[in-house]
Amino acid sequence: MSDMANVPVIVLVRPQLGENIGKAARAMLNFGLTEMRLVEPRDGWPNPAAGPAASGADIVLEKAQVFASVAEAVSDCAHVYATTVRKRGVTKPVLNPEEAAREIANRSQRRSAILFGPERSGLETEDVALARAIVTVPINPEFGSLNLAQAVILCAYEWSKHHVLAQPTAEELLPPAPQEELEGLIGHFEELLEPAGYFRPPSRAAATRRTLRGLLTKPGWNHLEVRTLRGVLSALGRKEQNGD
Amino acid sequence: MSDMANVPVIVLVRPQLGENIGKAARAMLNFGLTEMRLVEPRDGWPNPAAGPAASGADIVLEKAQVFASVAEAVSDCAHVYATTVRKRGVTKPVLNPEEAAREIANRSQRRSAILFGPERSGLETEDVALARAIVTVPINPEFGSLNLAQAVILCAYEWSKHHVLAQPTAEELLPPAPQEELEGLIGHFEELLEPAGYFRPPSRAAATRRTLRGLLTKPGWNHLEVRTLRGVLSALGRKEQNGD
Numbered sequence: 336m337s338d339m340a341n342v343p344v345i346v347l348v349r350p351q352l353g354e355n356i357g358k359a360a361r362a363m364l365n366f367g368l369t370e371m372r373l374v375e376p377r378d379g380w381p382n383p384a385a386g387p388a389a390s391g392a393d394i395v396l397e398k399a400q401v402f403a404s405v406a407e408a409v410s411d412c413a414h415v416y417a418t419t420v421r422k423r424g425v426t427k428p429v430l431n432p433e434e435a436a437r438e439i440a441n442r443s444q445r446r447s448a449i450l451f452g453p454e455r456s457g458l459e460t461e462d463v464a465l466a467r468a469i470v471t472v473p474i475n476p477e478f479g480s481l482n483l484a485q486a487v488i489l490c491a492y493e494w495s496k497h498h499v500l501a502q503p504t505a506e507e508l509l510p511p512a513p514q515e516e517l518e519g520l521i522g523h524f525e526e527l528l529e530p531a532g533y534f535r536p537p538s539r540a541a542a543t544r545r546t547l548r549g550l551l552t553k554p555g556w557n558h559l560e561v562r563t564l565r566g567v568l569s570a571l572g573r574k575e576q577n578g579d
Numbered sequence: 580m581s582d583m584a585n586v587p588v589i590v591l592v593r594p595q596l597g598e599n600i601g602k603a604a605r606a607m608l609n610f611g612l613t614e615m616r617l618v619e620p621r622d623g624w625p626n627p628a629a630g631p632a633a634s635g636a637d638i639v640l641e642k643a644q645v646f647a648s649v650a651e652a653v654s655d656c657a658h659v660y661a662t663t664v665r666k667r668g669v670t671k672p673v674l675n676p677e678e679a680a681r682e683i684a685n686r687s688q689r690r691s692a693i694l695f696g697p698e699r700s701g702l703e704t705e706d707v708a709l710a711r712a713i714v715t716v717p718i719n720p721e722f723g724s725l726n727l728a729q730a731v732i733l734c735a736y737e738w739s740k741h742h743v744l745a746q747p748t749a750e751e752l753l754p755p756a757p758q759e760e761l762e763g764l765i766g767h768f769e770e771l772l773e774p775a776g777y778f779r780p781p782s783r784a785a786a787t788r789r790t791l792r793g794l795l796t797k798p799g800w801n802h803l804e805v806r807t808l809r810g811v812l813s814a815l816g817r818k819e820q821n822g823d
Contacts, residue, residue, distance in 0.1 A: 364722045475608060488732070509670065
């Protein structure tokens, strides 16, 4: 993957379940984040429940570092973001994941860190105090139930948009067929429809032809598609001759 | 929440684990989506494992409807999106979740549906064939491991960005006809082509039907256009009978 975008560190503060640490690792690696830091994981580290939940994102877990405090975990980071579900009574800028990702990715120097709190309770006021800004996911006010890995994946996903993402190479869609081929198709339709009386009465023929042309022009069918349709019409024409 | 943005239906196609259905429901409700449809859930429905995993998003599960086929599940939807991890050799537009969400949210008429495949295998080619466009999450090419609920949450999250913001847009020209009408058109074509031997040899019939479906799905014809084409086909059918 490209190194153009500044890559944030993901800091899990006092995470409770190893399973959730594994899920967070998986979420990170899906979008190209590899550096996880753990502050006082409740059940110690390494945690045997993390690996299976990471579904193959082992490299993130192997490289994860453990710290005794949030301050130590972010000591080399110049920009610290604290994720919270609700806004708190703090006088810090509040960003959504999209805005935070834009800031983080566009920095040319110094690392950024994003803090995520314990599963049940979220970050404490003291943790948030270390951050320059708060990241809040705008969520259904009647049902806010984002788990840790989901909060991580949304932040990682937004960051990845700024990364030069090696997309699965999109094959060029074929361009619309040349007008000549489209005319051939329209002509073929008319040829079959004429003897079937479709264009009667004569007073309405022009409008009917226009409608038909409009229909067949709209799709922007490519060369192969037009050829297939010509085959369809030929089959319908044969059917008539055979009096099947 | 506001009702300004067009709200998509989430269709889980042949989901395997009840737990994952519950997690998908939770992901949806976090971002204000409530309408889930299930196509042939492997372990039947309701599924006792779904509730606990939904973490309170019970209303989504209670309202979930079960269908025997994808076509039936989306019959009232005019815009069908198929989520896939990789780009396939299909000639359909490929969108990321952000682009798809923008399209969906800004529609003033008719519902959209987003299809998600089974956990292990994803959507089959036949499922994708029903869709007008493909939604792919740009992902780490060296580690693509998005689970079902994660794919759902990213789509729901992107949609929610347009929710409150969505503005009344200029009325579209007529929207594409509901899927049901499109199915009627495709069926009419097949009915005429079958006796003409168009689907022979049998070994190629499935691929030929898929090609035809792709062609006819691409235009996004509206109700009037579909009706006109049905008239065209009827004329061609009559012609055969008259042996003109």
